[in-house]
Amino acid sequence: MTEQQRTTISTNQAPGAIGPYSQAVQYGNMLFTSGQLGMDADGQFAQTASEQAKRSLLNVKAILEAAGFGMEHIVKTTVFLKDMNDFQAVNEVYASFFAEPYPARSAVQVARLPKDGLVEIEVVAIKS
Numbered sequence: 001m002t003e004q005q006r007t008t009i010s011t012n013q014a015p016g017a018i019g020p021y022s023q024a025v026q027y028g029n030m031l032f033t034s035g036q037l038g039m040d041a042d043g044q045f046a047q048t049a050s051e052q053a054k055r056s057l058l059n060v061k062a063i064l065e066a067a068g069f070g071m072e073h074i075v076k077t078t079v080f081l082k083d084m085n086d087f088q089a090v091n092e093v094y095a096s097f098f099a100e101p102y103p104a105r106s107a108v109q110v111a112r113l114p115k116d117g118l119v120e121i122e123v124v125a126i127k128s
Contacts, residue, residue: 013062015039018114024063029127031067035080035120036060037113045117049086052119053079053093060123061097073125074103080120084109090119 009024010016014036017023024033036059038052039045046052061071079094081087087107103123113120 007067009063009067011062011066013041013066014059015041015043024067026067031064031069031073031123031125031127033060033063033123033125035078035114035122036063037115037117038119039115039117045115048089049081049083049118050089050093052117053090053121056119056121057094057097060121064123064125069125069127071097072099073127074098074123075126076124077103077105078122079105079107080110080113080122081107082110082113082116082118086118 005028007026008022009026009031011023014023017034021034024031036056037045038049038055040055046055064070064073079090081090
């Protein structure tokens with residue numbers, strides 16, 4: 001992979017990285033986002049899992065837009081939940097951000113998320 005093919009994506013419309021990683025990396029027509037927690041650009045968490053899911057997806061959307069992509073370009077998502085009991089509430093919010101054909105998705109419960117978040121979402125997008 002050459003540096004000309006790989007571009008780091010960053011926007012102040014989503015929280016900055018809290019470690020040695022990029023908000024997203026574009027490689028050709030593919031975009032890979034890092035996991036987005038349910039916090040605003042100032043680092044303030046939303047209160048509930050559904051509110052955090054909404055904030056996480058808004059962060060994803062801002063990163064996509066910074067790279068010239070849209071939500072319709074997402075082909076795969078991974079949803080990390082602190083508690084699988086929040087799945088239905090998160091799923092309702094998630095559904096409001098997507099239209100058919102829906103991206104592929106995995107949803108998993110994890111022991112702990114960074115900063116003790118309730119939801120983290122990462123995506124892969126492809127633009128032709």
